[in-house]
Amino acid sequence: MLALRLEKELDARLGALAKLKRRNKSELVREAIKRLLEDEEDLELAERVLAKSRSSKPLKQLRKELGLDR
Numbered sequence: 396m397l398a399l400r401l402e403k404e405l406d407a408r409l410g411a412l413a414k415l416k417r418r419n420k421s422e423l424v425r426e427a428i429k430r431l432l433e434d435e436e437d438l439e440l441a442e443r444v445l446a447k448s449r450s451s452k453p454l455k456q457l458r459k460e461l462g463l464d465r
Contacts, residue, residue, distance in 0.1 A: 401409065406420075413420045458464040 409420050409423060413423055416423070452460075455464070
């Protein structure tokens with residue numbers, strides 16, 4: 396269980412969206428947190444994969460591999 400306090404303006408915006416979507420504020424907050432966690436987990440995974448795949452090569456070798464030098 397989590398309890399949190401929102402600034403009045405943010406709470407009002409959340410309330411307005413909940414009314415528009417015909418959902419309650421808790422549902423919207425749960426969904427937003429779930430999306431945030433999924434996005435952050437995806438980003439962390441992508442950063443790890445990118446870090447592992449980075450390698451440096453001499454320019455001459457890279458040009459040869461790309462078919463730029465024959």
